[in-house]
Amino acid sequence: MASVPVYYYSSVSNLTGRFAEHLAEQTGRAVHNLADAEVRHRELGDAWVLLTPSYKAGNADEVTLPAPVRAFLRSAANRRHLVGIIGSGNRNFGEYYQAAARELATASGRPVLFEFELSGTPEDVDACAAILQDLDEALAAR
Template identity: 75%
Template sequence: MRRVPVYYYSSVSNLTRRFAVGLATHDGRPVRDLADAAVRASEVDGPWVLLTPSYKAGNAEEVTLPAAVRRFLRSATNRRHMVGVIGSGNRNFGVYYQAAARELAQISGRPVLFEFELSGTPEDVVECARVLADVDGLLTAPGG
């Protein structure tokens, strides 16, 4: 069964990267780092999931979606093949917790598949891997 790759962006804090690496380690899920210019410039060849942090911390005018993610999503092919969003956030952001994932899901019509705080817990990785396995199964089922 094809495992849907996760494309992620992580700032210098590496919180999101730790979660992505946890997914890859847990079940061999392919993960791609959008901090890499070659990955950012690529176009996907099938379904994929975005893992993005939110950076809005109280200023309604702040952009919530990292620039690297916005650049990757400029491709109509990449936008069309995105099947869901995973969000990383910080509860200290209050009402802006998970703002990027939730706003992108609303704009794209794709679901938020999973949310976690900071780098997540080992239990978060296991639960997110289960959700992604369900997505894999739905996409490989007849008519999926």
């Protein structure tokens, strides 16, 4: 069965990247870093999942979705094939917790599949892996 690839962005603190690497190491799932220009310029022809942190500067009008993620989503093909969103955030941001993942879910009509804080716990990696496996099965049955 095909396993849906995860495309992620992570800043220099690399918290989201660590979660993505654990997911890949433990499950063999392909993860791709949108900080890499070659990755960011791809036009996908099949289902994929976005993993993104939220960044808010404190202004309610400020966009939270990282620029490389916005660049990747400029492709209509990539928008069409997006099937779900995973968010990395920090509860210290209160009402803006997971703002990027949640705002994109509202705008795109795609579900937030899983949310975790910072680089997540080993339990978070396991829980997310199980959700993605269910998603693989659902996509295979389409």
